[in-house]
Amino acid sequence: MRLISAILFIAMLEFAVAAGLTPLACGQDVPDVGPKPPLAVKAMESHIGDLTGHSADAKNNYRRYCVGCHGEYGDSNGENAIWLDPKPRDFSIATFKCRSTPTGTLPTDEDLFKSIGRGFTNSNMPIWNTLGRQERADLVAYIKIFSPRWSNEKAGEPIKIPPEPPVTIESIAHGKALFTKLECWKCHGPHGEGDGPSAATLTDSKDNPIRPYNFALGRDDSRFKCGSTNQDIYKIFMTGVDGTPMPSFADVIQPNDAWDLVHFLRTLQVHRHSKENEVLSAAHGVIPPYVDKTPAPTAAPADNKTPGGGQ
Amino acid sequence: MRAKQLLLTVLVLLVCSSLMFAGTVSGRVTYTGTPVKAKPIDMSKEPSCAKQHATPVTTETVVTGPNNGLENVVVYISSGAPDDSQVPSQAVTFEQKGCQYIPHVLVMHTNQELKIVNDDQTSHNIHPLAKVNREWNKSQPPGTPPIVDKYEKPEFISVKCNVHPWMHGEFAVLTTNHYDVSKGGGDFKLPNLPPGKYTITAWHEDYGTQTADVTITGNETKEQNFTFKAKAY
Numbered sequence: 335m336r337l338i339s340a341i342l343f344i345a346m347l348e349f350a351v352a353a354g355l356t357p358l359a360c361g362q363d364v365p366d367v368g369p370k371p372p373l374a375v376k377a378m379e380s381h382i383g384d385l386t387g388h389s390a391d392a393k394n395n396y397r398r399y400c401v402g403c404h405g406e407y408g409d410s411n412g413e414n415a416i417w418l419d420p421k422p423r424d425f426s427i428a429t430f431k432c433r434s435t436p437t438g439t440l441p442t443d444e445d446l447f448k449s450i451g452r453g454f455t456n457s458n459m460p461i462w463n464t465l466g467r468q469e470r471a472d473l474v475a476y477i478k479i480f481s482p483r484w485s486n487e488k489a490g491e492p493i494k495i496p497p498e499p500p501v502t503i504e505s506i507a508h509g510k511a512l513f514t515k516l517e518c519w520k521c522h523g524p525h526g527e528g529d530g531p532s533a534a535t536l537t538d539s540k541d542n543p544i545r546p547y548n549f550a551l552g553r554d555d556s557r558f559k560c561g562s563t564n565q566d567i568y569k570i571f572m573t574g575v576d577g578t579p580m581p582s583f584a585d586v587i588q589p590n591d592a593w594d595l596v597h598f599l600r601t602l603q604v605h606r607h608s609k610e611n612e613v614l615s616a617a618h619g620v621i622p623p624y625v626d627k628t629p630a631p632t633a634a635p636a637d638n639k640t641p642g643g644g645q
Numbered sequence: 646m647r648a649k650q651l652l653l654t655v656l657v658l659l660v661c662s663s664l665m666f667a668g669t670v671s672g673r674v675t676y677t678g679t680p681v682k683a684k685p686i687d688m689s690k691e692p693s694c695a696k697q698h699a700t701p702v703t704t705e706t707v708v709t710g711p712n713n714g715l716e717n718v719v720v721y722i723s724s725g726a727p728d729d730s731q732v733p734s735q736a737v738t739f740e741q742k743g744c745q746y747i748p749h750v751l752v753m754h755t756n757q758e759l760k761i762v763n764d765d766q767t768s769h770n771i772h773p774l775a776k777v778n779r780e781w782n783k784s785q786p787p788g789t790p791p792i793v794d795k796y797e798k799p800e801f802i803s804v805k806c807n808v809h810p811w812m813h814g815e816f817a818v819l820t821t822n823h824y825d826v827s828k829g830g831g832d833f834k835l836p837n838l839p840p841g842k843y844t845i846t847a848w849h850e851d852y853g854t855q856t857a858d859v860t861i862t863g864n865e866t867k868e869q870n871f872t873f874k875a876k877a878y
Contacts, residue, residue, distance in 0.1 A: 438781025517768040535810035579807030581770035581784040
């Protein structure tokens with residue numbers, strides 16, 4: 335009796351498996367059809383000063399303000415994305431442009447917080463300081479749900495920025511020599527107008543064409559992508575703009591030399607008032623030659639006139 | 646006690662046999678169809694590199710040899726490899742010379758030291774477009790020390806220099822030391838394989854991957870060829 339019921343039970347089990355479960359078990363050829371399921375909002379946090387952001391609290395704001403470009407899955411495939419240039423950031427690969435951390439590392443929460451509040455010049459990303467600080471902190475936490483990197487990796491260690499030395503014509507001259515030697519002009523152009531010999535060929539990491547920054551554009555409203563202070567400029571070339579052709583120079587520029595480069599870059603913003611342009615004007619607009627041990631490449635621009643020249 | 650002894654004997658025998666019978670898988674990688682022609686590269690924008698080449702160098706995405714041989718194919722043991730975790734202590738070197746990457750395809754083990762050298766008189770930026778590993782981008786002016794790095798996860802990574810858009814190479818980060826890159830008209834060889842069942846994968850940067858199962862029973866050389874269908878352009 336027991337045996338019979340056992341056999342019956344097994345037979346029923348087999349029938350059930352054959353009827354219902356088998357197509358699933360060996361259904362390699364049958365894809366999961368239907369709309370993509372919504373992404374679960376993983377509980378992530380952000381810490382900016384005294385603020386703690388929670389991903390769950392940003393769900394509505396993300397859906398309302400961000401989803402149109404960055405997409406429901408954070409993969410930059412929002413419905414507006416095809417119309418945008420440059421493309422929206424793809425949060426699913428967790429590569430970010432504006433960081434205080436070395437190339438190839440995750441940014442700090444503060445970096446992302448600032449990016450949201452600052453917006454991205456020359457792009458469609460607006461300034462989101464219309465949202466409160468807490469709301470922005472929550473959105474920083476929300477960005478982290480799209481990539482497992484935020485659970486597996488720590489943010490990079492922010493680079494150390496030494497105090498800025500005074501702006502002098504010598505500092506600007508050394509910066510100019512570095513601009514030549516490091517071949518910044520290959521992309522940014524001899525006068526920083528974004529028209530170097532490699533400029534037209536540049537593509538970002540997703541093979542979309544991308545333009546090098548034109549320093550000469552704009553007046554006092556002239557902005558850099560990752561902030562407008564001298565410290566922000568310092569950070570850009572020492573961390574690189576990840577996901578773009580702009581590399582990190584952290585391994586090849588000494589910290590104080592980097593400040594000299596910052597001072598020179600300011601003079602490329604020919605229509606912008608700055609301490610650097612004042613110093614240059616006081617020197618009658620002439621950057622003296624910098625005497626260096628290694629000769630500069632001959633293909634580089636060798637004029638001692640004011641760089642830029644405007645339009 | 647007897648069981649233990651037996652186990653020991655079997656183990657010793659296994660180790661000995663693996664030393665005595667080292668099999669080899671060798672073969673050729675070929676293509677069918679019409680592959681895209683290698684195009685000459687115009688390096689006139691970088692005179693210091695252009696003058697290093699008497700005749701213009703050509704693109705290396707598809708490199709073919711006689712009798713439909715296909716070069717630059719990474720052939721490796723993708724499963725059944727006997728030494729998965731053994732990371733070679735020697736570094737692999739990726740060289741930038743004459744505005745070209747040498748080798749075009751560089752194979753390395755996960756966590757193996759990778760050295761990137763710039764022999765040119767111009768600045769390069771090394772931009773490996775990693776997706777599984779972290780993507781970074783570093784400038785390397787002439788005369789600066791090598792960039793030293795490693796990759797933790799297996800991945801095929803395209804490498805480019807944004808300053809010189811024709812520069813393009815590949816990193817193949819594997820979890821095995823049994824690999825070869827097809828050369829000399831598509832030949833490859835995987836020696837020192839202990840008896841066992843292996844899956845061999847052949848990867849080409851443009852034509853994708855192919856796999857084959859091979860069983861090595863002793864001191865033998867098995868032939869295994871791969872044929873890729875050339876992509877039409």
